[in-house]
């Protein structure tokens with residue numbers, strides 16, 4: 001790979017990797033649930049190229065919850081990575097870094113593949129990989145990293161969809177994509193648990209509302225979600241409201257705001273059970289968050305209160321019918337965790353959210369079968 005004009009002469013280093021000879025591969029995606037879901041097309045391609053290798057995922061504790069639904073994976077290395085911590089999260093701890101280095105070293109990996117969003121640095125974990133003795137280390141970066149990576153690839157433009165960004169890195173080492181749709185395999189026990197949770201609805205269609213998100217800037221107000229849920233219930237579509245354990249109060253606020261007997265909370269359940277519930281639902285209602293990606297991966301239509309924190313093209317669902325609801329604002333994409341203004345981008349009437357969800361539930365021709373052909377017409381950006 002010759003360096004592109006304007007790039008550091010050391011950039012675009014590396015070439016095809018013979019993954020057929022790889023024994024152990026460590027894939028890194030250390031942020032949130034939805035980000036791990038967007039790696040599934042890359043993991044599918046990787047598994048096809050390295051059928052004999054063990055493939056592990058280094059993920060955050062939240063992201064690691066997705067791993068049991070990704071059949072291409074053999075194991076998970078969950079860690080609260082220092083290079084992903086936000087201010088106020090406790091800071092880095094040297095002992096934890098040494099422990100992580102030991103865990104990576106004990107894995108006996110020969111290939112490290114670091115998947116990132118445009119704003120994340122691959123270098124801290126790649127340096128750990130170097131210290132752990134991983135011989136092949138593949139990263140996207142615009143910044144110089146010396147010899148820390150063996151394969152230093154210029155990333156695609158910042159607004160590239162996360163699925164395509166990950167596949168771009170694989171293409172740079174000679175791995176073709178095997179379809180650009182996200183997919184999860186929900187375990188049978190999770191399906192049974194979901195069926196129990198929805199048993200009182202018999203076979204009635206229902207909406208699954210997931211009001212949570214990793215930061216407040218991405219959260220549609222609970223009272224407005226509640227008003228939308230009440231409208232859905234009045235239209236004959238019961239609503240189950242779900243969230244992680246730490247979101248119990250948020251779920252309770254949505255249900256209280258709805259004040260309708262057909263809007264009820266689901267007790268906190270493992271992510272696989274939540275995904276099974278989404279799979280059963282006629283429509284999901286979410287923020288631009290993990291719930292949106294889970295719905296996309298199981299082909300459930302989804303109405304999304306989409307904050308202006310990111311551009312839709314980076315993350316939008318592409319495998320299921322979706323309505324992205326938000327107001328165009330000049331401050332988008334802001335990348336903020338907390339809106340410094342009045343959250344104008346999410347100033348969407350609850351009636352609009354409810355109408356979009358009802359329309360999707362009534363008219364979307366979503367299939368729960370995986371597509372035989374890639375439904376995403378976005379070309380690779382090698």
Ligand code: SF4
Pocket residue numbers: 217307308309329331332333334335336338339340341342343344345346
């Ligand atoms: S209103 Fe602007 S600054 Fe606030 S969350 Fe939306 S896009 Fe970001």
